[in-house]
Amino acid sequence: MNRPTRFYSNKQEKAVAKAIGGRQTVNSGATPFQKGDVIADEWLIECKTKTKNSKSFTIQEDWLLKNEEEAFAMGKNNSALCFDFGPAANKRYYVIGERLFQLLQSYMKGDK
Numbered sequence: 001m002n003r004p005t006r007f008y009s010n011k012q013e014k015a016v017a018k019a020i021g022g023r024q025t026v027n028s029g030a031t032p033f034q035k036g037d038v039i040a041d042e043w044l045i046e047c048k049t050k051t052k053n054s055k056s057f058t059i060q061e062d063w064l065l066k067n068e069e070e071a072f073a074m075g076k077n078n079s080a081l082c083f084d085f086g087p088a089a090n091k092r093y094y095v096i097g098e099r100l101f102q103l104l105q106s107y108m109k110g111d112k
Contacts, residue, residue, distance in 0.1 A: 005051055008087060012049040013037045016082050016092065020045070035070035036079075043078045044071035045094075053086035059095060068097070 010024075017024045022040025038045040046067040050057065063081055071079035081095040096104075 003051070008049050008051050009037075009047065011087075012082075012084060012092075013047050016045060016047055019092070035074060036067060038082075039074075039076070042076055043080065044074060044076040046079070046081050048081065048083040049089075050084070050086040053088045055085065057083050057085060059083070064095065064097075 013024045016022070017038045017040070020038070020040045020043070022038045022043065022045065024038055025036055036044040037047040044067060046063055048057075048059075048063065059081065064079075067079045067081060071077075078096075078100060080100075082092050083095070084092045
């Protein structure tokens with residue numbers, strides 16, 4: 001059965017919101033004041049999924065830049081892109097910038 005792309009996106013966004021303790025934005029961020037797909041504390045998350053199972057996923061620079069700009073405009077300090085490889089995927093992956101990766105690395109090493 002062919003389902004619309006929105007079905008798969010909505011399912012992924014709800015799962016991401018639940019996993020990170022956030023909430024799904026109205027209409028996938030297509031409002032003047034709320035952007036992105038999921039909001040959690042200091043985070044704005046853009047979600048991308050495939051409608052069919054796949055072994056590869058192409059990330060577009062525009063997605064990352066737009067999400068960073070929208071996070072800044074909303075007063076969020078952090079942005080990430082969440083993606084998976086389709087409906088049967090049992091893992092989601094998050095793309096973050098180098099600054100955040102360095103903070104995570106430092107935190108995990110116990111640096112202050």
